[in-house]
Amino acid sequence: xxxxxxxxxxxxxxxxxxxxxxxxxxxxxxxxxxxxxxxxxxxxxxxxxxxxxxxxxxxxxxxxxxxxxxxxxxxxxxxxxxxxxxxxxxxxxxxxxxxxxxxxxxxxxxxxxxxxxxxxxxxxxxxxxxxxxxxxxxxxxxxxxxxxxxxxxxxxxxxxxxxxxxxxxxxxxxxxxxxxxxxxxxxxxxxxxxxxxxxxxxxxxxxxxxxxxxxxxxxxxxxxxxxxxxxxxxxxxxxxxxxxxxx
Amino acid sequence: xxxxxxxxxxxxxxxxxxxxxxxxxxxxxxxxxxxxxxxxxxxxxxxxxxxxxxxxxxxxxxxxxxxxxxxxxxxxxxxxxxxxxxxxxxxxxxxxxxxxxxxxxxxxxxxxxxxxxxxxxxxxxxxxxxxxxxxxxxxxxxxxxxxxxxxxxxxxxxxxxxxxxxxxxxxxxxxxxxxxxxxxxxxxxxxxxxxxxxxxxxxxxxxxxxxxxxxxxxxxxxxxxxxxxxxxxxxxxxxxxxxxxxxxxxxxxxxxxxxxxxxxxxxxxxxxxxxxxxxxxxxxxxxxxxxxxxxxxxxxxxxxxxxxxxxxxxxxxxxxxxxxxxxxxxxxxxxxxxxxxxxxxxxxxxxxxxxxxxxxxxxxxxxxxxxxxxxxxxxxxxxxxxxxxxxxxxxxx
Numbered sequence: 323x324x325x326x327x328x329x330x331x332x333x334x335x336x337x338x339x340x341x342x343x344x345x346x347x348x349x350x351x352x353x354x355x356x357x358x359x360x361x362x363x364x365x366x367x368x369x370x371x372x373x374x375x376x377x378x379x380x381x382x383x384x385x386x387x388x389x390x391x392x393x394x395x396x397x398x399x400x401x402x403x404x405x406x407x408x409x410x411x412x413x414x415x416x417x418x419x420x421x422x423x424x425x426x427x428x429x430x431x432x433x434x435x436x437x438x439x440x441x442x443x444x445x446x447x448x449x450x451x452x453x454x455x456x457x458x459x460x461x462x463x464x465x466x467x468x469x470x471x472x473x474x475x476x477x478x479x480x481x482x483x484x485x486x487x488x489x490x491x492x493x494x495x496x497x498x499x500x501x502x503x504x505x506x507x508x509x510x511x512x513x514x515x516x517x518x519x520x521x522x523x524x525x526x527x528x529x530x531x532x533x534x535x536x537x538x539x540x541x542x543x544x545x546x547x548x549x550x551x552x553x554x555x556x557x558x559x560x561x562x563x564x565x566x567x568x569x
Numbered sequence: 570x571x572x573x574x575x576x577x578x579x580x581x582x583x584x585x586x587x588x589x590x591x592x593x594x595x596x597x598x599x600x601x602x603x604x605x606x607x608x609x610x611x612x613x614x615x616x617x618x619x620x621x622x623x624x625x626x627x628x629x630x631x632x633x634x635x636x637x638x639x640x641x642x643x644x645x646x647x648x649x650x651x652x653x654x655x656x657x658x659x660x661x662x663x664x665x666x667x668x669x670x671x672x673x674x675x676x677x678x679x680x681x682x683x684x685x686x687x688x689x690x691x692x693x694x695x696x697x698x699x700x701x702x703x704x705x706x707x708x709x710x711x712x713x714x715x716x717x718x719x720x721x722x723x724x725x726x727x728x729x730x731x732x733x734x735x736x737x738x739x740x741x742x743x744x745x746x747x748x749x750x751x752x753x754x755x756x757x758x759x760x761x762x763x764x765x766x767x768x769x770x771x772x773x774x775x776x777x778x779x780x781x782x783x784x785x786x787x788x789x790x791x792x793x794x795x796x797x798x799x800x801x802x803x804x805x806x807x808x809x810x811x812x813x814x815x816x817x818x819x820x821x822x823x824x825x826x827x828x829x830x831x832x833x834x835x836x837x838x839x840x841x842x843x844x845x846x847x848x849x850x851x852x853x854x855x856x857x858x859x860x861x862x863x864x865x866x867x868x869x870x871x872x873x874x875x876x877x878x879x880x881x882x883x884x885x886x887x888x889x890x891x892x893x894x895x896x897x898x899x900x901x902x903x904x905x906x907x908x909x910x911x912x913x914x915x916x917x918x919x920x921x922x923x924x925x926x927x928x929x930x931x932x933x934x935x936x937x938x939x940x941x942x943x944x945x946x947x948x949x950x951x952x953x954x955x956x957x958x959x960x961x962x963x964x965x966x
Binding site: 403405406407408409410413414415416417418419420421425426430439441442443444445446447448463464465466467468469471472473474475476477479480481482483484485497498499500554555558569 | 606608609610611615616617618620621679680681682684685687688691692693695696697698699702749752753754755756899903904905906907908909910911912913914915916917918922923
């Protein structure tokens with residue numbers, strides 16, 4: 323009798339914990355997947371074991387929706403573009419396939435190449451690639467020669483043609499230097515998603531998937547292996563970190 | 570009654586007038602650079618598609634000509650021709666002046682010219698721009714050394730090896746300038762291995778044209794006549810360079826035309842691209858090539874003033890060709906999405922880029938010419954750069 327009571331007691335104490343575990347675990351897993359990886363501790367350098375990348379599913383990218391662009395602009399505090407001299411870290415592009423007439427929508431930004439021409443040509447090494455594959459501009463070292471803009475095959479970079487006033491963002495910006503998408507490196511280092519990815523998911527489109535291309539457990543790793551995706555201008559052999567579905 | 574003064578007596582007044590003129594042009598250029606720095610490049614015609622504009626046309630012309638003008642010196646020192654040997658010092662001075670002018674423009678056009686020192690403290694060995702920083706500084710040093718060996722009697726025996734060093738250095742330098750464009754893999758106008766040799770041959774013609782204009786001005790300043798044999802020889806050299814340059818320009822366009830993926834670009838740049846085909850055919854082919862050839866080789870022409878006019882037209886053609894190559898090359902959109910037509914984009918994807926040269930850019934570019942002019946004017950006054958020709962040696966050369 324006492325044995326049964328013991329079992330019952332154990333069940334009563336451990337059961338709820340197990341049930342709670344079963345209930346919470348998928349949620350935790352989802353959070354983990356959504357975040358891609360854990361936050362990088364301060365002071366620790368970016369790891370070359372990680373390669374941040376993005377899979378853009380153009381079939382889910384809504385025509386006329388530019389939530390990703392707005393989110394990027396708010397996050398990094400760049401103004402609404404009005405002319406050809408204004409910066410654009412990310413833009414929406416509508417395409418029509420010449421042979422079939424099929425229409426495609428996609429967001430266009432820095433492709434974070436494995437062999438970035440912008441990094442090769444920069445005379446002061448202000449353009450650089452982090453160990454985890456994110457291509458950035460050192461805003462304190464850029465002299466504003468714009469050779470990287472000439473070299474980029476994706477027109478991903480912008481030159482700051484005017485003084486930057488009242489800038490409110492973690493991302494430094496300055497007149498006379500070149501800038502482009504940073505994959506929201508500050509957010510990624512905190513274990514968060516880039517602003518564009520978050521905005522697209524919030525709208526329910528989920529056209530953008532961000533994560534570690536080297537981690538077999540990451541959703542992006544698995545998706546890239548299960549769907550047909552392409553790199554833009556793959557003929558150049560730059561191995562961009564961004565792949566597209568439906569192009 | 571007061572006697573009319575000869576030119577020799579009032580020459581120094583003219584000298585100061587010229588210095589003031591050059592100084593004013595240079596000052597206007599510096600002011601334009603300051604204005605651009607204060608307000609940002611938004612006050613120029615450049616934008617996020619046409620990222621290099623008029624300052625680069627001026628700067629690249631001066632840098633290419635700075636290398637090519639040394640040809641005159643090389644023919645003298647390296648190949649031992651007397652007529653050219655006498656012209657070596659002037660060629661060296663012009664090279665330094667043009668390079669200084671070109672680099673001034675490039676430097677002041679930077680988004681952050683105040684950070685120019687970073688180019689020396691942080692060096693990226695994979696960047697052809699960074700290689701050029703070394704090549705340009707090296708050219709100043711080697712040409713200065715070369716001038717010393719030519720102008721200091723004790724050093725004369727060293728002028729041949731120094732000339733050889735300069736010869737090799739400038740060929741590498743112009744290759745480097747060509748590579749700035751040839752390395753741009755994704756740009757239809759540029760990714761071509763023919764660009765470096767084309768730049769070298771263009772440099773021969775443009776450098777010689779600048780040399781002939783300056784020499785002509787110096788001879789008339791000193792009330793001297795150029796020996797007809799020298800005139801003929803320099804004229805033929807210029808003619809050869811004009812034809813050789815045309816050959817390379819044709820080869821560049823033909824190779825592009827042959828590749829199906831480049832035909833749209835060639836159509837744009839040679840036929841329906843508005844100002845670009847016009848500048849190519851009228852500016853480069855007609856004014857910069859055909860007319861100079863006519864002026865040089867028409868039986869009734871080919872003398873002093875015709876050669877001077879031909880040289881000036883070659884320079885006009887050079888600006889036209891560089892405008893087409895640099896600005897036209899960027900105006901044509903990148904082919905980011907092969908097989909697709911761009912329906913809409915906020916960033917001008919698939920669209921021809923628009924560019925209107927602005928006054929600050931033109932002033933900055935001209936300011937570089939002003940700097941080169943100042944260095945030349947002061948140089949020829951302070952030191953003996955005037956070519957001295959011994960008629961007997963000219964005939965035996």
